[in-house]
Amino acid sequence: GAVVSQHPSWVICKSGTSVKIECRSLDFQATTMFWYRQFPKQSLMLMATSNEGSKATYEQGVEKDKFLINHASLTLSTLTVTSAHPEDSSFYICSARDWTANQPQHFGDGTRLSIL
Amino acid sequence: DAKTTQPPSMDCAEGRAANLPCNHSTISGNEYVYWYRQIHSQGPQYIIHGLKNNETNEMASLIITEDRKSSTLILPHATLRDTAVYYCIVRPSGAGSYQLTFGKGTKLSVIP
Numbered sequence: 001g002a003v004v005s006q007h008p009s010w011v012i013c014k015s016g017t018s019v020k021i022e023c024r025s026l027d028f029q030a031t032t033m034f035w036y037r038q039f040p041k042q043s044l045m046l047m048a049t050s051n052e053g054s055k056a057t058y059e060q061g062v063e064k065d066k067f068l069i070n071h072a073s074l075t076l077s078t079l080t081v082t083s084a085h086p087e088d089s090s091f092y093i094c095s096a097r098d099w100t101a102n103q104p105q106h107f108g109d110g111t112r113l114s115i116l
Numbered sequence: 117d118a119k120t121t122q123p124p125s126m127d128c129a130e131g132r133a134a135n136l137p138c139n140h141s142t143i144s145g146n147e148y149v150y151w152y153r154q155i156h157s158q159g160p161q162y163i164i165h166g167l168k169n170n171e172t173n174e175m176a177s178l179i180i181t182e183d184r185k186s187s188t189l190i191l192p193h194a195t196l197r198d199t200a201v202y203y204c205i206v207r208p209s210g211a212g213s214y215q216l217t218f219g220k221g222t223k224l225s226v227i228p
Contacts, residue, residue, distance in 0.1 A: 043218045
């Protein structure tokens with residue numbers, strides 16, 4: 001079945017640096033991918049919808065200049081957390097769906113980001 | 117999307133059936149019921165989905181009431197590895213990609 005791969009699985013970096021997270025659809029093309037964030041003991045919250053070849057759509061309260069999304073190909077979306085600070089520490093998860101094959105949405109294994 | 121209501125937590129003895137309820141009283145005719153689960157520190161895993169008929173796959177069974185206002189996910193023989201947060205989500209059918217809106221889910225603890 002469809003598989004979504006996310007990399008890296010965890011990252012620790014200093015405050016002020018930028019971190020890039022990749023989300024790949026491994027055996028299908030995804031014109032749309034989704035990025036979620038999950039804080040400890042909370043549910044997943046949608047951050048943005050990544051659209052291949054066009055600008056991402058951000059949810060209310062999510063800073064587009066801080067969370068840069070690039071969806072340059074049909075199998076890859078990237079999320080860059082710019083000038084990361086400790087409050088950006090969270091679990092970031094992407095998802096995608098092969099709707100041409102009527103498949104359900106599948107999720108990556110997430111990226112645990114820790115900003116020191 | 118219709119809102120769902122789930123109990124915050126449930127316990128189940130290992131080897132017994134786990135029955136997880138979900139209320140979705142405002143579901144509309146073109147909306148499917150999806151179930152996902154999230155094991156600690158992992159991304160959500162798809163389990164099953166249905167529209168109005170009961171569904172079964174290798175992981176679970178989904179029972180949807182005739183009026184579609186509630187459903188039950190059944191794990192027939194729960195194991196310790198089934199300990200996870202289970203999310204019931206309602207979303208439209210049809211082509212295209214739709215984001216999934218997650219509630220708080222039910223934390224299922226399978227007890228030895």
